[in-house]
Amino acid sequence: MRYISDIEKQIKEIEEEIFSTQYNKATEHHIGKLKAKLAQLKEQLEREKSRKGGGKGFLIKKSGDATVAILGFPNVGKSTLLKQLTGVETKVADYDFTTIKVIPGMMKHNGANIQILDLPGIIKGASVGRGRGREILSAIRNIDLALIIVDSNNNIPNQISEIIKELYAAGIRLNEKPPDIKIVPKSEGGINISKTISLKISDKTIKAIVSEYYVNADVIIKEDVNEDQLIDYLSKNRAYVKAIVVANKIDMTKGENIIDEILVDGKKWKIIPVSAKEKINLNLLKKEIFSELNLIRIYLKPIGGDIDYNKPMILKKDALVEDVCKKLHRDFVNKFKYALVWGKSVKYPGQRVGLDHVLEDEDVVTIISKR
Ligand SMILES: Nc1nc2c(ncn2[C@@H]2O[C@H](COP(=O)(O)OP(=O)(O)OP(=O)(O)O)[C@@H](O)[C@H]2O)c(=O)[nH]1
Ligand SMILES: [Mg+2]
Incomplete structure (x- = not known):
């Protein structure tokens, strides 16, 4: 327990320092560094606590769509x-x-x-x-x-x-959304920053934060993130x-x-x-x-058979014909010849499409497989 209370003490000290430091251009990088340290200590604390058996989490078996x-x-x-x-x-x-x-x-x-x-x-x-x-x-x-x-x-x-x-x-x-950042650790060369847009936080702040995690890294930033989002990216547990x-x-x-x-x-x-x-x-x-939840309903039409509108196949938005095949049976992907589709995703009813066709809610699909 001693170890945990040490971490907790450090967390408290850093929180107090952040709280009592005026945020401005001159202190931004220092606060960024403190926040990065804080994030790491909190992660460490979580690890220690769960190692000690506390907070294993509820056992939940996911089911359904x-x-x-x-x-x-x-x-x-x-x-x-x-x-x-x-x-x-x-x-x-x-x-x-x-x-x-x-x-x-x-x-x-x-x-x-x-x-x-x-x-x-x-x-x-x-x-x-x-x-x-x-x-x-x-x-x-x-x-x-x-x-x-x-x-x-x-x-x-x-x-x-x-x-x-x-x-x-x-x-x-x-x-x-997860921030649009990429950080690639390297073996030498320090921290290099490249940006596709201009950011509110300074390069000095970015460096201060990243250096809490890596000595050498390429940092590519594609959106105007703040220091918290940058730390989010660096923390693996978000x-x-x-x-x-x-x-x-x-x-x-x-x-x-x-x-x-x-x-x-x-x-x-x-x-x-x-x-x-x-x-x-x-x-x-x-x-x-x-x-x-962005779910879509797909109705399957067997060749020469009727559609059962009470039993749609439920898939995630932007699902492909391939996802339908996979959900039916593994073999359907291998034996797939083409599919016929009726509904919003096609230009005309009964259009012939391939595995990579993107389906829409309430489309009707017939899978034609090889013999
Ligand atoms: N008037 C009114 N009372 C409600 C409504 N929904 C729940 N209640 C009442 O609020 C109280 C709490 O309901 P629960 O469903 O036990 O609340 P809970 O959020 O599950 O509570 P915990 O499990 O203790 O966190 C009960 O007395 C319910 O009858 C509602 O829509 N209107
Ligand atoms: Mg309850």
């Missing part, structure tokens, strides 16, 4: 929502921390099986291990979509802001997750407070107002989940 997690403060109605979306009953009660482990359910929509995970409530300090914070946060690193549930009786922007802060501190970036906000209990607020988009900490968030208890807007929510 995509996985969505329900996330929010205690008592906002997460388990009630799970029940309404999936039929899975778990304890619902009017006190905090009713749910203490991950409860999975399956939501059927548009022929897709969407796995929904109900998580215990997260609290302020989750990222440093309060509540079951570490387990909860590690569970959302590999999902396809996070539903951030807030209680519409309370301050909505505050709840969103607190939750994204906890996730951010745990290395989870919501609705962000997770990029999509998210939408669900404002629950609107039956109690009579629609006050409810807006469909909100600006929190400079970022726009889409809000779906619902009442899990009174079943208001649940179909709208299902539709939103399906569309945010």
Whole structure:
């Protein structure tokens, strides 16, 4: 434990130094360096803690076409929502921390099986291990979509802001793309920077940060990143997750407070107002989940047979004919001759296409294979 407390002490010292240093052009590189050191210490702390057995994470078996997690403060109605979306009953009660482990359910929509995970409530300090914070946060690193549930009786922007802060501190970036950076370590020559655009941060700052990780490296930057994004790239443990906000209990607020988009900490968030208890807007929510997941439905038409519109094949957006073949059976790719496609992705009905043809939602496909 001594080792862990040493790391924690160093983290505290650096955080205090960053906090008390004025940010300007002259201190930018120094702050960048401190932030990079901080990121490394935090990673080290995580490693030590998980090595010591704490926070192994919940054991979740992914299943279905995509996985969505329900996330929010205690008592906002997460388990009630799970029940309404999936039929899975778990304890619902009017006190905090009713749910203490991950409860999975399956939501059927548009022929897709969407796995929904109900998580215990997260609290302020989750990222440093309060509540079951570490387990909860590690569970959302590999999902396809996070539903951030807030209680519409309370301050909505505050709840969103607190939750994204906890996730951010745990290395989870919501609705962000990984920065367009490439860093190639070398054996000599120091740190070389090349940029395709001009950046707000100076080369000195970039060097200060990168040198915390590498002595020699080529750094290629293609977008106007800040120091945090550069550190994100250098840290290997960042997770990029999509998210939408669900404002629950609107039956109690009579629609006050409810807006469909909100600006929190400079970022726009889409809000779906619902009442899990009174079943208001649940179909709208299902539709939103399906569309945010970027899934498409493909109907298979056997040669000379009928299409079963109730059983689409569910694939990710921009899927190819090849993906259809692979999902049918490994052999279909080898035996593939051509495919016939009807729908939005082709110019005329029944068009002949190859394996690399990009499909669209609700296309009808017939695979013609060699004998
Ligand atoms: N009025 C109203 N009450 C709701 C709604 N959804 C849930 N509740 C109530 O809010 C309380 C908490 O519901 P849960 O579903 O247990 O909340 P939870 O977020 O899973 O709570 P924890 O597991 O403790 O984090 C219960 O008393 C529910 O009946 C809603 O849409 N409207
Ligand atoms: Mg619950």
